[in-house]
Amino acid sequence: MPDSMELTGLDISPSGGGVGAFVNDIDLRTVEAAEAAAIRLALGRHGVLFFRDQELDPDAQIAFARKIGEININRFFKPTDTHPEVATVLKEPDQKNNIGGGWHTDHSYDEEPALGSILVAVETPPYGGDTLFASTCAAWETLSDGMKKMLSGLRAVHSSRHVFGKEAADANAEIQAEHYGNAGAATQDSVHPVVIRHPISGRPSLYVNPGFTLRFDGWTDAESKPMLDYLYAHVAKPEHTYRFQWQPGSVAFWDNRASWHYALNDYHGHRRLMHRITLEGEALAA
Numbered sequence: 001m002p003d004s005m006e007l008t009g010l011d012i013s014p015s016g017g018g019v020g021a022f023v024n025d026i027d028l029r030t031v032e033a034a035e036a037a038a039i040r041l042a043l044g045r046h047g048v049l050f051f052r053d054q055e056l057d058p059d060a061q062i063a064f065a066r067k068i069g070e071i072n073i074n075r076f077f078k079p080t081d082t083h084p085e086v087a088t089v090l091k092e093p094d095q096k097n098n099i100g101g102g103w104h105t106d107h108s109y110d111e112e113p114a115l116g117s118i119l120v121a122v123e124t125p126p127y128g129g130d131t132l133f134a135s136t137c138a139a140w141e142t143l144s145d146g147m148k149k150m151l152s153g154l155r156a157v158h159s160s161r162h163v164f165g166k167e168a169a170d171a172n173a174e175i176q177a178e179h180y181g182n183a184g185a186a187t188q189d190s191v192h193p194v195v196i197r198h199p200i201s202g203r204p205s206l207y208v209n210p211g212f213t214l215r216f217d218g219w220t221d222a223e224s225k226p227m228l229d230y231l232y233a234h235v236a237k238p239e240h241t242y243r244f245q246w247q248p249g250s251v252a253f254w255d256n257r258a259s260w261h262y263a264l265n266d267y268h269g270h271r272r273l274m275h276r277i278t279l280e281g282e283a284l285a286a
């Protein structure tokens with residue numbers, strides 16, 4: 001979708017891929033209310049916004065986040081020592097697993113899924129560690145009319161238990177010990193429409209994801225799997241995606257209701273540290 005200075009007051013260049021846009025000539029430390037409103041609008045429209053060369057320490061990241069919305073303190077991620085609002089997304093040189101190393105959208109297991117996250121690159125590896133994004137709005141648009149009709153009345157069940165819960169902690173002790181905590185709090189299942197109306201842009205968006213969706217509501221897992229697998233492969237098609245290369249000071253702000261993301265784990269032996277703030281969202285409707 002084309003953008004212009006008149007629409008948002010921001011200098012925006014589409015990423016050139018299937019999702020996302022760069023916001024140029026902006027210092028996120030000094031954003032004012034009108035710019036914050038424009039950023040929110042642009043986020044809904046593009047699914048992910050990228051910013052380069054920012055200087056967001058945790059206080060500045062919190063201040064920027066609060067201009068956009070209310071902060072959600074993620075109950076599973078480890079926070080920084082000093083700022084509970086800021087989660088660390090860290091992989092040490094000796095770790096094998098990373099956080100977010102598969103396609104997902106965050107918090108779909110919640111009744112009111114988080115709007116999205118603001119991720120700041122603090123330390124980047126010498127190579128690799130890119131993040132892939134995919135547009136769930138573009139994915140919806142490129143389905144056939146017949147498939148759209150079939151999906152339109154459906155709802156899907158999402159869960160946190162198999163990722164953050166005790167079962168997962170037992171099955172994969174390394175990732176749980178190093179990255180997450182609070183496994184006892186992973187009790188959430190929730191049901192959302194498979195096609196949501198995006199709360200900001202009003203565009204339809206395909207709201208299922210390989211990370212947290214279990215099945216279609218009222219269907220068995222076995223019945224759901226072939227169709228979910230089809231939809232997952234469809235969303236992840238290259239034409240719906242963009243691969244973002246981080247540099248220190250880069251920021252990505254994604255909208256969970258319009259995009260998926262996937263943190264590549266291809267930099268073993270090196271450290272990658274990101275600071276993440278998540279924003280509260282709302283109940284999703286068809």
Ligand code: SIN
Nearest residue numbers: 089099100131263274
């Ligand atoms: C995440 O899934 O929140 C992590 C994304 C990243 O580290 O690039």
